[in-house]
Amino acid sequence: xxxxxxxxxxxxxxxxVSLGPQHPGAGHFRVRLWLDGDYVVRSEPDAxxxxxxxxxxxxxxxxxxxxxxxxxPVILDSSNILFPYATGVxxxxxxxxxxxxxxxxxxxxxxNRIISHMYFIAIQGYFQGHxxxxxxxxxxxxxxxxxxxxxxxARVTFAYIIPGGVRNDIPEFAIEKGLKTCDxxxxxxxxxxxxxFENPMVHQRSDHIGVLSREDxxxxxxxxxxxxxxxxxxxxxxxxxxxxxxDLEFETPVMTQGDAWARTYVALLDxxxxxxxxxxxLKKLPSGPVRLKLxxxxxxxxGEVYSRTxxxxxxxxxxxxxxxxxxxxxxxxxxxxxxxxxxxxxxxxDVHVAxxxxxxxxxxxxPVESDR
Amino acid sequence: xxxxxQQKTGAFQVLVGKIDDVLQYAIGxxxxxxxxxxxxxxxxxxxxxxxxxxxxxxxxxGARFDMERFGTLxxxxxxxxxxxxxxxxxxxRKLAPRLKLVYDQMAEPKWVIAMGACSITxxxxxxxxxxxxxxxxxxxxxxxxxxxPPRAEAFLQGLVLLQEKIRxxxxxxxx
Ligand code: SF4
Numbered sequence: 001x002x003x004x005x006x007x008x009x010x011x012x013x014x015x016x017v018s019l020g021p022q023h024p025g026a027g028h029f030r031v032r033l034w035l036d037g038d039y040v041v042r043s044e045p046d047a048x049x050x051x052x053x054x055x056x057x058x059x060x061x062x063x064x065x066x067x068x069x070x071x072x073p074v075i076l077d078s079s080n081i082l083f084p085y086a087t088g089v090x091x092x093x094x095x096x097x098x099x100x101x102x103x104x105x106x107x108x109x110x111x112n113r114i115i116s117h118m119y120f121i122a123i124q125g126y127f128q129g130h131x132x133x134x135x136x137x138x139x140x141x142x143x144x145x146x147x148x149x150x151x152x153x154a155r156v157t158f159a160y161i162i163p164g165g166v167r168n169d170i171p172e173f174a175i176e177k178g179l180k181t182c183d184x185x186x187x188x189x190x191x192x193x194x195x196x197f198e199n200p201m202v203h204q205r206s207d208h209i210g211v212l213s214r215e216d217x218x219x220x221x222x223x224x225x226x227x228x229x230x231x232x233x234x235x236x237x238x239x240x241x242x243x244x245x246x247d248l249e250f251e252t253p254v255m256t257q258g259d260a261w262a263r264t265y266v267a268l269l270d271x272x273x274x275x276x277x278x279x280x281x282l283k284k285l286p287s288g289p290v291r292l293k294l295x296x297x298x299x300x301x302x303g304e305v306y307s308r309t310x311x312x313x314x315x316x317x318x319x320x321x322x323x324x325x326x327x328x329x330x331x332x333x334x335x336x337x338x339x340x341x342x343x344x345x346x347x348x349x350d351v352h353v354a355x356x357x358x359x360x361x362x363x364x365x366x367p368v369e370s371d372r
Numbered sequence: 373x374x375x376x377x378q379q380k381t382g383a384f385q386v387l388v389g390k391i392d393d394v395l396q397y398a399i400g401x402x403x404x405x406x407x408x409x410x411x412x413x414x415x416x417x418x419x420x421x422x423x424x425x426x427x428x429x430x431x432x433x434g435a436r437f438d439m440e441r442f443g444t445l446x447x448x449x450x451x452x453x454x455x456x457x458x459x460x461x462x463x464x465r466k467l468a469p470r471l472k473l474v475y476d477q478m479a480e481p482k483w484v485i486a487m488g489a490c491s492i493t494x495x496x497x498x499x500x501x502x503x504x505x506x507x508x509x510x511x512x513x514x515x516x517x518x519x520x521p522p523r524a525e526a527f528l529q530g531l532v533l534l535q536e537k538i539r540x541x542x543x544x545x546x547x
Binding site: 021022023027028048049050051052053056057060068069072073075076119122123134135136137138139141142145155156157368 | 419420521523
């Protein structure tokens with residue numbers, strides 16, 4: 001191939017290897033790497049191992065039947081992938097979701113953000129050889145899962161946010177439990193900072209690694225934690241307030257270094273804001289119904305809608321086209337992982353082989369979500 | 373004369389058979405027990421995540437469920453040293469040849485856990501154009517763990533069931 005001569009004067013030095021799909025550092029995903037000794041000269045992501053045809057399946061199920069399979073692509077963030085779907089369908093049907101339903105949507109979405117970020121930080125710690133972080137992270141994540149389970153009744157796949165509101169009301173004791181969990185988690189995050197984020201070993205292994213400049217972040221269309229770590233203030237919750245977010249106070253954390261450490265730290269700052277939002281929303285929770293009455297097979301007026309929300313990884317969007325039948329005519333999911341994947345070949349260049357897992361996982365890339 | 377010789381060899385064969393049986397019980401059985409006992413508490417899985425069920429395996433490896441109690445790690449380096457393959461969910465057309473390749477590369481004895489509705493029957497994606505309806509056509513499965521996704525406890529139960537199976541394996545080869 002021309003590749004080799006392109007990259008090195010003596011092409012014998014270049015070795016091409018593939019990382020994944022069977023590799024402890026890359027699940028359901030493969031990257032082809034061209035190595036010169038210990039350096040990566042070029043990389044080529046090979047996605048699509050988990051392509052399950054969600055969009056096509058969406059066309060032969062009705063709007064309510066679509067709920068369970070649409071949350072599977074990003075199972076650790078399952079409420080956030082349903083949120084834009086629900087808002088989109090609501091907009092198409094011109095329905096006004098009750099205030100309590102809006103608040104519960106926000107609460108569940110933020111709980112899911114924490115669950116997803118905890119998984120991200122825990123595994124990032126594991127890839128950096130910081131085993132305390134994975135033990136703590138996975139353990140503490142389970143307490144949030146517990147809370148979500150009390151509210152929605154399942155461990156990861158809640159199917160909680162549905163067109164017309166949320167599936168069921170929050171039980172009284174879960175409000176108390178939620179407030180307690182928030183208080184406890186605030187203290188816990190201080191400990192993470194001490195043991196993980198201020199750890200000199202972690203700094204050594206992720207500072208100035210995989211640096212993405214602000215210009216590149218814009219050029220590649222990065223979103224979510226990746227964009228925010230590079231100094232780009234993007235947050236759909238602020239830019240285009242939806243649901244109950246206008247009533248709640250929170251910040252959009254932004255960092256400027258753009259390296260792997262910053263991408264991890266932004267997730268922690270995100271979680272601090274999420275805790276703030278959950279606490280406010282639980283205290284302010286208005287009374288009333290939580291969902292509209294919809295038939296089992298609601299007919300949606302013909303039309304077209306583009307809806308987006310802020311998921312844990314970044315902007316999640318749906319483009320739904322309805323032709324007036326009970327099924328969508330076209331359902332397009334725009335997921336943040338696919339947007340951030342474009343950054344990977346740019347970052348995996350002139351780096352050590354040992355830095356690959358930190359860079360790869362630092363993008364908070366979830367192959368199942370990206371492949372759909 | 374021929375008859376006598378036949379009787380003789382017959383008696384000899386019976387004797388050999390008897391000794392064989394005795395040896396089987398005296399040595400073979402403890403050997404089998406020992407070998408399988410050694411295997412059963414160090415099941416090392418290949419890290420081949422296939423879909424979303426891997427999140428629950430991650431949770432099972434976490435501090436709360438702690439699957440290391442059962443002698444199983446979550447991620448391990450080389451697949452040549454692995455003896456367990458956990459198929460964590462949907463197997464697509466692109467992944468299926470790789471799954472088979474990984475299975476073929478592993479050394480005997482090896483076991484397979486099919487985790488999640490997707491790897492058993494195709495689950496939620498039974499009518500998708502890119503998804504296999506169960507993995508039985510590609511590799512033999514030892515334990516099925518139903519659920520979508522199975523809870524971490526259910527996964528651990530599947531692991532314990534597999535250990536039961538290995539303990540009761542009739543032969544030294546562990547199958
Ligand atoms: S069984 Fe459910 S959770 Fe598991 S891979 Fe299939 S869809 Fe995902």
